[in-house]
Amino acid sequence: MPIVVFLARLKPGVDPAAYERWVREVDYPRARRLPSVISYVNHRLQAPLRKADVHYDYLEILQVTDLDAYKQDLARPDILDLRRQLMEFIEPSDNWIGEVIA
Secondary structure, three states, rough: OEEEEEEOOOOOOOOOOHHHHHHHHHHHHHOOOOOOEEEEEEEEEEOOOOOOOOOOOOEEEEEOOHHHHHHHHHHHOOOHHHHEEEEEEEEOOEEEEEEEOO
């Protein structure tokens, strides 16, 4: 099954506690109800294991049933609103799709 990965930075001045509260109270409940989402977890990044020049604050990993179905879910009006809210907290994120090596 495919995964979708987002690496995100908070916008300057955003309180991490406010963002994390929004993730728990708004983002998780809505995103996890999407038919295409099998699992979704957001991780607070603490520090690089080795020297790194790129700085991110959060890593999100979603396991989805199908990429096309997930893209359709992202176009739903309630999810467009969720994404609008998200952009109040974070800068545009880097994102990838991937799959398990079996």
